[in-house]
């Protein structure tokens with residue numbers, strides 16, 4: 437079965453075509469377009485190229501198209517990308533302005549151009565459907581909650597992949613299989629030995645998720661991807677009183693405050709140097725105190741959230757690092773795990789230094805009771821796998 441993964445940025449369109457079987461995935465083709473103002477011509481050109489290169493016979497000979505949708509109002513999961521998905525995306529277009537309108541337009545374009553091809557939406561919030569109400573709710577009045585303001589969580593595709601891969605790495609096939617079937621069959625009952633994982637997705641956008649027996653129990657991001665850890669240029673967690681106070685004192689509007697908090701904050705705002713972790717590390721090494729502060733605030737926030745999940749799960753078996761910073765920044769990984777030997781977490785410095793540049797590996801010492809691992813992210817592959825399960829396994833069940 438071939439699955440096309442469509443990655444719709446607000447000004448870009450990227451795609452990958454996979455051949456999916458029960459045994460695994462192979463990449464058939466990939467490509468993309470930058471500075472896009474309309475998706476329709478890009479989709480047309482992509483289909484032409486896929487036919488010309490012989491990957492598909494006719495333009496609509498795709499088996500499925502997968503979309504990594506971000507946030508839907510009153511809708512989550514891995515679902516057919518039909519009208520209810522479009523309504524859900526439009527219902528929260530103000531909350532995810534860079535993502536929701538782009539995906540709604542892209543889905544409509546595929547609907548018109550290839551009406552016979554199955555379209556599947558995998559919401560980034562999907563992995564958090566089973567987080568309990570105590571962790572998912574903000575302490576706000578009922579009419580705010582009725583608007584759908586709650587902790588949603590994001591990076592669901594990435595963290596779910598980590599849930600499955602960590603279980604495989606510690607030879608817990610019962611948990612890995614539970615994760616594989618999660619969006620098709622739900623979590624069901626679990627009576628095995630507990631497996632407690634903390635997943636750190638650290639990149640341009642970052643989050644930490646606690647995963648118990650393959651299911652997320654909480655995550656650092658909340659209502660929007662604006663919260664949790666300091667992001668590249670987004671603020672992360674902030675006391676709500678800071679916004680009206682800053683508006684009054686700086687004489688700015690709420691919209692201006694939003695722009696500052698979504699574009700000029702986070703690592704960029706704190707460091708004053710860059711939104712890129714490599715530049716910040718370099719500036720800190722050269723003695724820039726603000727750059728050092730940005731790095732330290734990121735490390736502190738990762739430890740804050742990881743500590744919370746350690747407590748909630750009553751301990752820990754595996755901690756995992758993924759995405760650009762998590763896969764490459766050896767120093768940051770060591771800083772996150774420093775001084776935790778009494779909790780059973782001990783990094784092997786040589787192993788840590790050796791795993792970077794897209795490699796997978798264990799970086800904990802032999803006598804660390806918690807396994808510390810690095811697992812490369814591959815978002816398109818994750819989406820293709822979920823779409824394949826949704827279509828193939830879902831059809832087999834119905």
Ligand code: AMP
Pocket residue numbers: 638639640641668711712713714715759760761764765
């Ligand atoms: P991502 O969003 O997963 O592509 O990650 C982007 C982030 O990863 C940027 O902040 C980069 O600075 C960071 N990154 C990429 N390579 C490295 C590296 N070798 N060392 C530290 N950070 C890195």
